[in-house]
Amino acid sequence: MRTVDVAATDLQALAGALDEMSARRLEAGAQRARHLLAGRRVWNVSATERGGVGELLRALLPYAAGAGVDVRWLVVDGDPGYDDLTARLTHAMHGDAGDGGGLGAEEMAHYEQILERNLAEVRDAVSPGDVVILHDPATAGLAAGLRRRGAHVIWRSHVGADVPDEVSERAWTFLEPFLADAERVVLTRAVYRPGFLDRATVRVIAPSIDPLSPKNRPLExxxxxxxxxxxxxxxxxxxxxxxxxxxxxxxxxxxxxxxxxxxxxxxxxxxxxxxxxxxxxxxxxxxxxxxxxxxxxxxxxxxxxxxxxxxxxxxxxxxxxxxxxxxxxxxxxxxxxxxxxxxxxxxxxxxxxxxxxxxxxxxxxxxxxxxxxxxxxxxxxxxxxxxxxxxxxxxxxxxxxxxxxxxxxxxxxxxxxxxxxxxxxxxxxxxxxxxxxxxxxxxxxxxxxxxxxxxxxxx
Incomplete structure (x- = not known):
C-alpha cells in the first residue's frame, strides 16, 4: 500500500467560516474525538487519492489531524485487472453494467489476491483497537483481516442505486461475504442499503465540501x-x-x-x-x-x-x-x-x-x-x-x-x-x-x- 501524507490544518480555520453556534459545536466535537481516540489511530483506505473519495479525504483528514486525532491515509496497490474490476463494481452498484465484464469466481479470486497482498503490507502497522475506515467496493475485502488484527472496521460506500435492479444486486452479492466483518456500514443514502445488511449496523452520512479548499474558497x-x-x-x-x-x-x-x-x-x-x-x-x-x-x-x-x-x-x-x-x-x-x-x-x-x-x-x-x-x-x-x-x-x-x-x-x-x-x-x-x-x-x-x-x- 501507498501512504498519502496528511498535513494538519488548524480546526479554527474551519470554525472561522461557520456561524458561532456551529463553531462551538465543532470545538466540542473535537474535544470528544480526542477523548475517544486517545492512543488509537484512525486509518482510511481507498483505491485512489483522486476523484470524489480522494477529494473528501483530502478535505476532512487535515481537519481531523488539526483537532489532535492521529489519522492515516493508505491507497491500495492494484493492477489493471483489479482496477477494471473495481470500476465495474462501482458502475454495477449504480445499476450500470459498465464494461460488461464478469463478477464471478475468477474475478473474486483476483480481488482477494490483490487485497491479501495489500493486507500483508499494512497488517503489522495497524494496532488492536485502531479504527479502519474502508472506502468503497475496492477495499471491502480487507475487512476480515483487519478485524482479526483487532481493529474496529467501518466500510464506507459512496455509491448505490436509487432503485435496485439485477445489475446492482449482482454487485452487492459480490461484496456480501466481505461486509460480514464490518462492524458498521456508512452509506450516502438510506435507499442504497441492500437487504442483507442489518439496519442496526448501517448509518447514513452524506458527503460534504470544504469551504476553505482552493476549489471552494471565495474568489474575487x-x-x-x-x-x-x-x-x-x-x-x-x-x-x-x-x-x-x-x-x-x-x-x-x-x-x-x-x-x-x-x-x-x-x-x-x-x-x-x-x-x-x-x-x-x-x-x-x-x-x-x-x-x-x-x-x-x-x-x-x-x-x-x-x-x-x-x-x-x-x-x-x-x-x-x-x-x-x-x-x-x-x-x-x-x-x-x-x-x-x-x-x-x-x-x-x-x-x-x-x-x-x-x-x-x-x-x-x-x-x-x-x-x-x-x-x-x-x-x-x-x-x-x-x-x-x-x-x-x-x-x-x-x-x-x-x-x-x-x-x-x-x-x-x-x-x-x-x-x-x-x-x-x-x-x-x-x-x-x-x-x-x-x-x-x-x-x-x-x-x-x-x-x-x-x-x-x-x-
Whole structure:
C-alpha cells in the first residue's frame, strides 16, 4: 500500500467560516474525538487519492489531524485487472453494467489476491483497537483481516442505486461475504442499503465540501478573470465577435476560448459515461435556436491519464461529436481538460464554476454529486437530473431545478432556457443554494457525524 501524507490544518480555520453556534459545536466535537481516540489511530483506505473519495479525504483528514486525532491515509496497490474490476463494481452498484465484464469466481479470486497482498503490507502497522475506515467496493475485502488484527472496521460506500435492479444486486452479492466483518456500514443514502445488511449496523452520512479548499474558497471576479485568461479558457472578445486570444491553450481541447460576455452553460464532471456529457451536448445542439443569443456550452473535466480508458472514450466521443456540429453551434461549444491536483489547478476549477451563468449536472446515476454541492456553494443556479444524492441537495424550485427523467433532453433545456431568460429567478435560486450548503453540506457537519459514529462504536 501507498501512504498519502496528511498535513494538519488548524480546526479554527474551519470554525472561522461557520456561524458561532456551529463553531462551538465543532470545538466540542473535537474535544470528544480526542477523548475517544486517545492512543488509537484512525486509518482510511481507498483505491485512489483522486476523484470524489480522494477529494473528501483530502478535505476532512487535515481537519481531523488539526483537532489532535492521529489519522492515516493508505491507497491500495492494484493492477489493471483489479482496477477494471473495481470500476465495474462501482458502475454495477449504480445499476450500470459498465464494461460488461464478469463478477464471478475468477474475478473474486483476483480481488482477494490483490487485497491479501495489500493486507500483508499494512497488517503489522495497524494496532488492536485502531479504527479502519474502508472506502468503497475496492477495499471491502480487507475487512476480515483487519478485524482479526483487532481493529474496529467501518466500510464506507459512496455509491448505490436509487432503485435496485439485477445489475446492482449482482454487485452487492459480490461484496456480501466481505461486509460480514464490518462492524458498521456508512452509506450516502438510506435507499442504497441492500437487504442483507442489518439496519442496526448501517448509518447514513452524506458527503460534504470544504469551504476553505482552493476549489471552494471565495474568489474575487478579477481573480476569476485572471485565472481563466491565464489558462486560455476566457478571452477578451465579444460573444458575437472573433476571438482575441493570442495563443492556444492545452486546457481547451476544442472550441477555443469562451467570449468574455457569453452566457455560459457549464457541466464540470469526470469523463464518465454516467455523467452523460454527450447527452448534454445533444440537448444543447437540439435546443440551440431557442436559447438566448450568445449562449455557450462548456463541457469541462479533468485531463485523462493513460489508465482511464473509459474516460478517454467518453472524451473522444465528445470531441467527435463537436466536430460534427454545424459551424454556428460548434463555435458556441467548448471542451476543457483541466489539469489534475495542484492548488493552482483547483483554483482554476473554482474559477470555471464561477464563470457559469447556469450549471448543469445531467447525470444518469450519482452517488452524491460533489460538483453539485460545489456549484450550489458558489451561488450558481443549478439544473440537474433527479438521481442519487442530487435529490438530497436540491429541492426543486427552491434552491435549484430538477429534471425527473434523466433522458428528458427537452425538459432539461427548458429549465436552462428559463434561468438564462429570468436572471432574477436564477439569482434567487443561487442565494438559497448557498444557504442550503452552509446548513447541511460543509465539513463541520460531516466531521461531527463521524464523531458520533466513533462514539457509538468505541463506547
Amino acid at each position: 471576479p478579477s481573480a476569476v478573470t485572471e485565472l481563466l485568461r491565464g489558462a486560455g479558457i476566457l478571452d477578451g472578445g465579444s460573444a458575437d465577435g472573433p476571438s482575441s486570444a493570442s495563443r492556444a491553450s492545452s486546457v481547451v481541447a476544442a472550441g477555443g476560448p469562451v467570449p468574455a460576455d457569453a452566457r455560459v452553460v457549464l457541466q464540470l464532471s469526470r469523463w464518465d459515461r454516467l455523467k452523460d456529457m454527450t447527452g448534454l451536448l445533444i440537448a444543447f445542439d437540439e435546443s440551440f435556436e431557442e436559447l438566448p443569443p450568445g449562449t455557450h456550452l462548456v463541457l469541462a473535466g479533468a485531463e485523462v491519464d493513460s489508465r482511464d480508458t473509459a474516460g478517454a472514450e467518453v472524451l473522444s466521443r465528445c470531441l467527435q461529436m463537436w466536430e460534427g456540429l454545424e459551424a454556428e453551434v460548434r463555435s458556441c461549444v467548448h471542451v476543457l481538460c483541466l489539469p489534475n491536483i495542484t492548488e493552482h489547478n483547483a483554483l482554476l476549477v473554482n474559477a470555471v464554476q464561477r464563470l457559469a451563468t447556469v450549471v448543469v449536472q445531467k447525470s444518469l446515476a450519482e452517488g452524491f454529486g460533489l460538483t453539485v454541492a460545489e456549484a450550489l456553494w458558489k451561488g450558481r443556479p443549478v439544473v440537474a437530473t433527479a438521481v442519487g444524492g442530487i435529490q438530497d441537495q436540491i429541492t426543486d424550485g427552491e434552491n435549484g431545478l430538477l429534471v425527473r427523467d434523466a433522458t428528458d433532453l427537452q425538459g432539461l433545456m427548458r429549465h436552462v432556457a428559463r434561468l438564462l431568460a429570468e436572471p432574477a429567478f436564477a439569482d434567487q435560486l443561487g442565494a438559497a443554494a448557498r444557504d442550503r450548503v452552509q446548513r447541511e453540506f460543509l465539513s463541520d457537519r460531516h466531521l461531527l457525524q463521524y464523531v458520533d459514529l466513533l462514539a457509538e462504536l468505541l463506547s
